[in-house]
Structures are given as C-alpha cells and as structure tokens.
Amino acid sequence: MLLELEDVVSGYGDAIIVHGVDMGVADGEMVTVIGPNGAGKSTLLKTIVGVVQAREGTITFDGDDIAGKPPEEVVEHGICYVRQNDNIFPNLSVMENLKMGAWPAEGEDWFDFDERLEDVFEQFPILEDRVDQRAGALSGGQQQMVAMGTAMILDPDLLVLDEPSAGLAPQLVEEVFEKIVDINDAGTTVLMVEQNARAALKRSDRGIVLDMGENRFEGTGEELLDSEEVAELYLGTD
Numbered sequence: 001m002l003l004e005l006e007d008v009v010s011g012y013g014d015a016i017i018v019h020g021v022d023m024g025v026a027d028g029e030m031v032t033v034i035g036p037n038g039a040g041k042s043t044l045l046k047t048i049v050g051v052v053q054a055r056e057g058t059i060t061f062d063g064d065d066i067a068g069k070p071p072e073e074v075v076e077h078g079i080c081y082v083r084q085n086d087n088i089f090p091n092l093s094v095m096e097n098l099k100m101g102a103w104p105a106e107g108e109d110w111f112d113f114d115e116r117l118e119d120v121f122e123q124f125p126i127l128e129d130r131v132d133q134r135a136g137a138l139s140g141g142q143q144q145m146v147a148m149g150t151a152m153i154l155d156p157d158l159l160v161l162d163e164p165s166a167g168l169a170p171q172l173v174e175e176v177f178e179k180i181v182d183i184n185d186a187g188t189t190v191l192m193v194e195q196n197a198r199a200a201l202k203r204s205d206r207g208i209v210l211d212m213g214e215n216r217f218e219g220t221g222e223e224l225l226d227s228e229e230v231a232e233l234y235l236g237t238d
Contacts, residue, residue, distance in 0.1 A: 002027040002189055003048070003079075003158060008057035008067075010047040017043040019213040020057065025158070030181070030190040032204040032221070034197040034234060040213035041193040042084065045162050048191075049081040050074040062157065075104045078157035084166055087147040090136025094127050094146055097135050101150030113153075120149045123182060141172035148179065152188070159183060161192035165199070177203055197235050201225050209234055 001024035011017040017040045025031045033041050046052040048059060050071040059067040061077050071081070080101075089097050098117065105111035121128040124145045130138060135146050144164060151159060164180060165173040173196060181203050184190045194200035201207045204221040209230060217230055224230045 001025060002029075002062055003191065004058075004060045005048070006058045008044075008047060008059060009055045010043060010052050011055070012043075012052070016055075017213050018047060021210070021213070021215055023208055023215065023218075025189060025191050026205075027157075028184075028187065028189055029205045030184045030203065031192075031206045031208065032197070032200040033191070033193045033208045033210055034195075034200065034224075035210035035216070036234065039210045041210050042162050043213075044210065045081065045160055045191070045193055048074075049079060049160055051081075072104060075154070075156075079160060080151035080154055080156035080158070081160040082147045082151050082162065082164065084163040088135045088143055088150070090134070090143075092135060093132055094135055094138075095131045097146050097150050098127070098153050101153040105154055111154075116153050116155060119155070120152050123152060123186070124149045124179065139172070140168050141175055144168065144172075144176050145179065148183070152183065156188060158189045158191060161190065161194075163193055163195060165194060165196045173199065198225065 003025040005021055005023045007020045007022060008018055009016060009020055021044060035041055043052055047054050050069050054067045061079060064077060066074055066077055089100060102113050126142055126145055127149050135143060164176050168176060177199055180190060201221040201224050207219065207221050207224040209217040217224060
C-alpha cells in the first residue's frame with residue numbers, strides 16, 4: 001500500500017471523531033470514502049494530511065511514518081490536499097494561486113515551475129485561458145479546477161480531495177469527476193471524500209464506508225454500488 005492507516009484515532013479537544021480506522025490506498029488507485037454526515041470523513045482526511053493530529057494508531061506513506069507530522073512536512077512526502085471550502089485565494093489571479101501552490105518546493109533542484117505549469121495547463125486548459133483572471137470571479141466549477149491545479153503543481157504522489165463536487169451544478173459535477181479520473185489515469189493516486197457517492201464509486205477502484213468514525217464496509221466501487229445494504233443505508237434512491 002502507498003498509504004496505510006492502522007487503528008487511527010483522532011478528534012478535536014475532548015471529542016473523538018475517528019475511532020480506530022484501518023484503511024489502505026494502493027499506488028495508482030482511486031479510493032472514495034463515503035458515509036453519512038458526521039461520520040468523520042473530513043476529519044479522517046485532515047488526520048492523514050496533518051491538519052488534525054492522530055492520537056493513536058499509525059499512518060505510513062510509501063513506507064514512512066507520517067503520523068504526527070505537520071502539514072508542511074506531509075506535503076514534502078508527496079501528499080497534496082484540497083479541502084472542501086476556502087480552497088483558493090479568491091483575490092489573487094489564477095496564476096498567483098498556482099504560484100502559491102508551488103511555494104513548498106521553492107528553491108528545490110528537482111522542481112521546475114514552468115514545466116509543472118505546462119502539465120497543469122494540459123490537465124486544466126481552462127486555467128490557461130483564465131490565467132490572469134481573479135480566481136474568486138470564476139464559476140464554482142472553475143474555482144475547483146484552480147484548487148486542484150494548485151495542488152497538482154507539485155506533482156504529488158497522492159492527491160487528497162474533500163468533497164470536490166460540493167455545491168456544484170450537475171453538469172459541473174460531471175466535469176470535475178472527469179478531471180479527477182484524468183489525474184488518476186495520468187498516474188496520481190487519488191483519495192477522496194464525496195457525498196455524491198454513486199458518481200464517485202462508479203469511477204473508483206475501491207470504496208470505504210465510514211459511519212460513526214468507524215469502518216463499516218469496504219469493497220470495489222462496483223461491489224458497494226451493487227450492495228443492497230450499502231444502497232439502503234448510504235446511497236439513497238437513484
């Protein structure tokens with residue numbers, strides 16, 4: 001596994017939100033975590049990327065222990081995170097947002113911003129077309145492209161996405177999911193939390209159902225979509 005969690009516990013203050021979660025993400029996979037509101041999905045992602053500190057358990061990435069590391073060190077290991085809300089700098093231009101995404105690699109010999117910019121524009125042509133526009137003036141779907149492009153500027157091994165389709169119109173949801181699939185097909189491993197569970201599982205190699213901060217079900221995307229119990233409890237009606 002590229003990413004592996006064993007018995008991870010985390011939360012806020014005195015509140016434990018994630019209760020002993022076990023999960024893994026293999027290199028090249030797209031894995032989606034679904035579950036009801038309040039299940040601990042976003043907290044789980046924040047724990048992986050170091051925004052919330054794990055209180056118990058282990059988190060390993062590419063063989064390295066990253067549990068307890070701050071976000072800036074997690075990024076150095078090759079993990080980039082796009083949070084659900086406030087994930088762009090709205091008063092900056094698209095180009096300025098992309099440059100902000102590159103700051104962790106500033107001065108590193110391995111990093112070529114112009115080369116990465118070319119790759120990001122290839123993945124997100126709309127960003128090249130809007131490069132000088134203020135990011136906050138773009139549509140919701142375009143802003144999500146800015147957020148993902150800013151994360152991809154570092155060419156991460158793992159892209160972590162929290163509710164990438166939240167608040168988007170149906171046609172934009174499809175466009176965002178297509179971009180995520182393209183990113184994955186190009187070689188970046190993807191782990192995401194998504195309320196639009198059917199659409200996400202349809203495109204995912206595997207899915208994990210989280211409920212009350214604990215693992216409830218796990219299987220391929222197809223297996224979870226075909227499960228009557230998962231459908232009844234977590235997917236709702238078509």
